[in-house]
Amino acid sequence: MQDTDVSSVESVAPVAKTNPAATLARDSVKTVIFASMIGTAIEFYDFYAYGTAAAAYFPKVFFPEVTPTIAVLLSLLTFGVAFVARPLGSLVFGHFGDKIGRKNTLIVSLLLMGCSTVLIGVLPGYSTLGLGSVILLCACRFIQGVGLGGEWSGAALVATENAPENKRALYGAFPELGAPLGFFLSNGLFFILESVLTPAQMISFGWRIPFLASALLVIVGFWVRERMQETPLFRLAQEKKTVTKSPLTTVFKTSWRQLLQGTFIVSVTYTLFYTLATWSLSYATTTLGFSNKEYLLMLMAAIVVFAVMIVVASQFADKLGRRRVLITASSLLVVFAFAFPYLLQGQHNVAGAMTFLIVGFILMGTSFGPVGAVLPELFSTKVRYSGAGISYNVAAIVGAAFAPTIATWLSTNWGIQSVGAYLGVMAVAALISLLTTKETKEVDFTK
Numbered sequence: 001m002q003d004t005d006v007s008s009v010e011s012v013a014p015v016a017k018t019n020p021a022a023t024l025a026r027d028s029v030k031t032v033i034f035a036s037m038i039g040t041a042i043e044f045y046d047f048y049a050y051g052t053a054a055a056a057y058f059p060k061v062f063f064p065e066v067t068p069t070i071a072v073l074l075s076l077l078t079f080g081v082a083f084v085a086r087p088l089g090s091l092v093f094g095h096f097g098d099k100i101g102r103k104n105t106l107i108v109s110l111l112l113m114g115c116s117t118v119l120i121g122v123l124p125g126y127s128t129l130g131l132g133s134v135i136l137l138c139a140c141r142f143i144q145g146v147g148l149g150g151e152w153s154g155a156a157l158v159a160t161e162n163a164p165e166n167k168r169a170l171y172g173a174f175p176e177l178g179a180p181l182g183f184f185l186s187n188g189l190f191f192i193l194e195s196v197l198t199p200a201q202m203i204s205f206g207w208r209i210p211f212l213a214s215a216l217l218v219i220v221g222f223w224v225r226e227r228m229q230e231t232p233l234f235r236l237a238q239e240k241k242t243v244t245k246s247p248l249t250t251v252f253k254t255s256w257r258q259l260l261q262g263t264f265i266v267s268v269t270y271t272l273f274y275t276l277a278t279w280s281l282s283y284a285t286t287t288l289g290f291s292n293k294e295y296l297l298m299l300m301a302a303i304v305v306f307a308v309m310i311v312v313a314s315q316f317a318d319k320l321g322r323r324r325v326l327i328t329a330s331s332l333l334v335v336f337a338f339a340f341p342y343l344l345q346g347q348h349n350v351a352g353a354m355t356f357l358i359v360g361f362i363l364m365g366t367s368f369g370p371v372g373a374v375l376p377e378l379f380s381t382k383v384r385y386s387g388a389g390i391s392y393n394v395a396a397i398v399g400a401a402f403a404p405t406i407a408t409w410l411s412t413n414w415g416i417q418s419v420g421a422y423l424g425v426m427a428v429a430a431l432i433s434l435l436t437t438k439e440t441k442e443v444d445f446t447k
Contacts, residue, residue: 035224038178038217038224041181049186057203058137058207062075078134080401082142083400084145084401087396088145089109092146094247094251098383103229103230110221111222113147117144120140156375160373160377169369172372179306190296191293191296191300254383259394262374264432268427271423272426273368275360276364288348298350303361305365313370314372322373322377325366328366333427334427375391407422410422
């Protein structure tokens with residue numbers, strides 16, 4: 001572990017009787033924010049770039065020989081490959097994150113995730129390599145998913161294990177803010193590219209630029225994480241010699257109920273997000289008469305609401321408790337699920353589409369913000385990386401891996417109301433999980 005400058009470290013007045021970790025040196029708030037946020041920003045940047053490309057460009061680049069509808073479905077299926085790989089990543093990185101520490105594990109996950117994203121930007125299309133191009137695309141997507149599997153949980157632990165006891169949800173919001181930041185960077189770049197390049201140029205080479213540009217974010221992320229130190233709670237566990245040699249065995253044996261609860265609490269946020277950001281983009285540009293550039297601009301405006309609500313909801317979660325905030329959000333999501341199809345009616349209905357996006361992202365921020373604290377709080381320090389990571393990434397499969405594909409198939413065959421019913425079922429599942437989960441606000445995070 002490399003030394004950290006005294007100026008970048010905060011110490012807390014000795015209160016070891018109530019919180020043994022409080023006497024340990026910890027990174028400054030600024031370092032914690034950047035170290036936890038940068039990786040998730042890259043994570044979501046990569047996923048948004050892929051989601052946008054999969055909806056708008058990959059059908060023509062990688063699936064040009066089938067009908068447009070089948071091409072979109074196949075393209076969105078490749079989108080789901082990384083989600084299938086993420087639980088494998090959470091198993092691998094969770095094991096090492098709980099065994100050797102959060103810092104080095106996060107650095108490796110960042111590099112694996114970033115390098116595979118850059119490789120996607122240089123892949124040949126179907127016209128050059130045929131089916132081989134699709135195989136390479138899926139391989140890069142799979143490796144990307146493995147790296148992503150260790151990212152969010154580690155970032156959440158860097159934030160919450162450095163947090164004061166009464167601000168864990170607020171600190172847990174730091175990695176969550178990477179979601180709107182990554183979204184804004186990715187879609188902002190796509191918006192600029194589509195403004196200066198012709199549609200033919202975008203299909204030829206323009207779609208590659210966001211993937212190649214992610215290399216800059218990876219370099220910044222590596223620099224920030226290399227400078228940070230190990231979290232105080234993991235160092236405390238090392239000092240007490242309570243670090244487990246078999247975190248995966250332990251978490252499945254002792255915390256299987258929390259794994260299930262955490263999975264379904266998070267699943268609805270994934271389904272909601274990819275309904276808002278990926279499926280609706282495809283639906284709006286193929287059915288509602290919006291151009292891709294036009295709808296991206298609307299999404300970027302709505303994403304600001306998402307970022308604000310992450311912070312607001314997390315502050316309420318610190319004051320009122322996690323369950324109260326999340327139960328309220330899940331209940332409102334059930335209502336929204338059955339109401340939003342009425343907003344997406346008619347051709348080029350800007351008011352309806354913006355209302356759909358803004359209300360959806362208000363609920364998304366409220367549901368997603370406190371999760372950065374809730375998942376780590378469900379597990380003890382010795383299995384926290386594994387438990388939070390497995391829950392989060394299995395939720396990615398349950399809630400998002402095939403959400404755009406399912407929503408596209410439902411809307412094509414059963415109408416847009418069936419998409420609302422799909423989201424409503426996921427919201428009810430989250431509500432049931434929350435009702436069976438105890439409040440975690442006051443848990444002893446040092447154990």
